Amino acid sequence: MASLAVPWWLFLIWTCLGVSLVHCDPTYETYYFDQKIDHFGFYEDSTFKQRYLVSDTHWKKPGGPILFYTGNEGDITLFSNNTGFMWDIAEELGAMLIFAEHRYYGESMPYGNLSYSDPKHLNYLTSEQALADFAVLIRFFKAHGDAKHSPVIAIGGSYGGMLAAWMRMKYPHDVVGALAASAPIWQFEDLVPCSLYYQIVTNDFKKSGSGCAESVSKSWAALNRMAETDDGIRWLSSAFHMCSPLKGKEDVTAMKGWLSETWVNLAMVDYPYPANFLEPLPAWPIQEVCKHLTNPNLDDKGLLQNIFEAINVYYNYTGETPCLNTSQTAVGSLDDLGWSYQACTEMVMPFCPDGVNDMFEPQKWNFEAYSDDCYKQWGVRPRETWITTIYGGKNISSASNIIFSNGDLDPWSAGGVKQSLSESLVAILIPDGAHHLDLRSNNAYDPKSVIEARALEVAYMKKWIKEYRQQLNIWDV
Template sequence: MSPFINIFIGIFVVVNVEYGDSLYVFKTKYFDTKLDHFNFVSNATFKLRYLINDTYWSPKSDSPIFFYTGNEGDITLFAQNTGFIWEIAPDFKALIVFAEHRYYGESLPFGNKSRDPEHLGYLSSSQALMDYVELIAELKQTNHDRKHPVIVFGGSYGGMLAAWMRMKYPATVAGAIAASAPIWQFTDMTPCDVYNRVLTSAFSMASRRCSSNIRRSWAAINNVTKTDGGKTWLNNTWKLCKPVTTAENVTALKDYLSDLYSNLAMVNYPYPSTFLADLPAYPVKAFCEHLRYEDLDGEKLLTALFGGVSVYFNYTGKAKCLDYSGAYQQSLDDSLWQYQACTEMVMPMCANGKYDMFEPSEWNLTEFSEKCYKTYKATPQPWLVKNLYGGKHISTASNIIFSNGLLDPWSGGGVLRNVSATAQAIIMPESAHHLDLRSKNPADPISVTTARKFYIYIIHGWISH
């Protein structure tokens, strides 16, 4: 498995809307924010992009601000794929704001050099939260006589930011909807094998033989690639864009498969979706249709596995070959998230091959740290998030909804029980990764539609106090 486990693959999946198409309308604006909010001497700034829609806004009343805490990607992707905010804003007469996370999209502190390791030191959750606090203050500046309560929304890492923002800055934020936010997926909070166990269960629900066959496929790949003839067979049968010729190629192919399984589980939605890939409804089930047989082994197993993999990389039939260099579209640059994973977002992952469908792999912080230092000259701080935001000691938190779908592998590191009277956990058994923040769809499961109704009810309560 890759040492960099990418939570970034959880960012929103487009349904019937290609990137660049306009589903929701907004104005693009820029805000001068400090490069370092925690430096009393330096006043250096850069321009942070945000998207705003005031169509429903009633500035002369106490109508709320719905604020999306941007995460690891271009903010327009989130604005076009967080339909829940857009659908409820008219009834609340809310101002809609989507703020971009520093270092992503167009919010580049050092321009084209922002990704250079020597310029990455200002990329952190703490700095991003302060960007949002300052932006909200700017938005409210012209309406000092009005309350304008702020409700923050976020999914995945954005959901983590939403929850932490309410915890850290309650004077700024009235409440938070934190969808699929694995705030406990950190050292000493969640066992490192939980993610892969939950992921495996999603495939086992589709077919127990499916997860069993995936578990056995790793040995089949190892065996077939021991010989030149076997490599040639795999290259031809799997139509690999880059032939497998070395041990490094084999590792890259297996890392691709691991990422692919994660992606399928997270976007296991009840309707077709596009973004990470063109996918059918319930793509895990479609994948597992190819692996539901008991007598699969060797080349027969790998041929069947390629049929399942084709659901992900070639559902439309347009792909000429399988590019195993990455399971993500080019519009998603995960190098910046890898830096965050190498500093504060250290999320231990491991597998034992018995209770999950992966090759056994231990979590080795020393090895991980060495790779991080080699890449970024940065040393991971595994306990920083716990120290900054409280870890599991958050019983004083209030006005937060932690929602999780049990089909989502990140739910294992999420909040699955109430932590206080008003910091509540919402569990959706039939939901994948933050389905509840997406636009409503006739195929949505009852648990998701019920959760959305509860959010509306609870938001009314938050803004009335």
């Protein structure tokens, strides 16, 4: 993919980062539903098995609410086991939980083993088709007995949060409301400055330690100078304990990309308690990293030695990692291949660190280069303006009953809705929150801001449920 954008696989990681610690008892049943491969045409009339998970332990039937997780780009069990907020509130709301798997991920493969074989078989991997899957599945549920009058609330985080918001916009008759956590629905075209994302990462480092962001900023020139000589490249290989020695400038360029991704990952997981999604990490990991980056005025080797110590917090906090690998990623159970295709079709998100207002090397957004890389990989070209065409961009005032939650520490908040647009298009800000902290399970170290955010989210859900029942003249909450 083009180096001018956030790497396609990194968004997958971030999607997972916001989900909660594994809930203590995520009991569910697994089912499969026959979905049409193409909801919008009539020639392709085949079906596939869409997997979905159901927990009705706390469901107050008939008519109890349904919390419907709009599946992300990965195995749905990952999200079921890790979206603790839904499990935490199920009993209070008397809700059934449904986790619907996104087509082309996990076990929900429209063409089986051929699904990723060529662009023709991948042609139905779109957000529109996924939303239609969710709508058909909801209709199936509500056509049967005890769920006939159940209000449905869509919930998701990151890409799943985008889908939850779009679900309410496109299918308001199927879902009474949506919680879109850390959903960057405006990270498209020029809706927000393409440099803002990296500025948020930089601010996280600035507030976490004196000299920290400055050290990172100066490290790029130091790396460039080391890359000018064979001795410098050998020194880098040794100092950073590389599993495979760097062989030339191209490897150093790849190393810089790897370091950039590491700093961004740390911003994603800057949680107030230990977590181990990508790697085992301490509470407030950026503060721990910044303890090694207090002096930005050292010579090249001294500065870069500190950079190594800093990233070692991320990759080797347990002390069990023997060496580092610039191709080392941590995508877990998420599917990098599927998202790379989506990023090369609909999900075109511009990013452009400027090196002035952030601590990264400057890179201009170049859609043409991005498109060329997509064509080389997939044989398709992205449609830069398609998402705003079908979902409205910032023109969403006609929608209703959507909560947009964003954490101030989360770079993805750059593309999020951070100001309420109406009485029912509500923005909730979490000053101490990284990537959708509110979807994680309750924790003793939760900051007050996320506790208050969750309480407000539940209050809106109760309001939506009550209004739905009153409209149907059924009963009050």
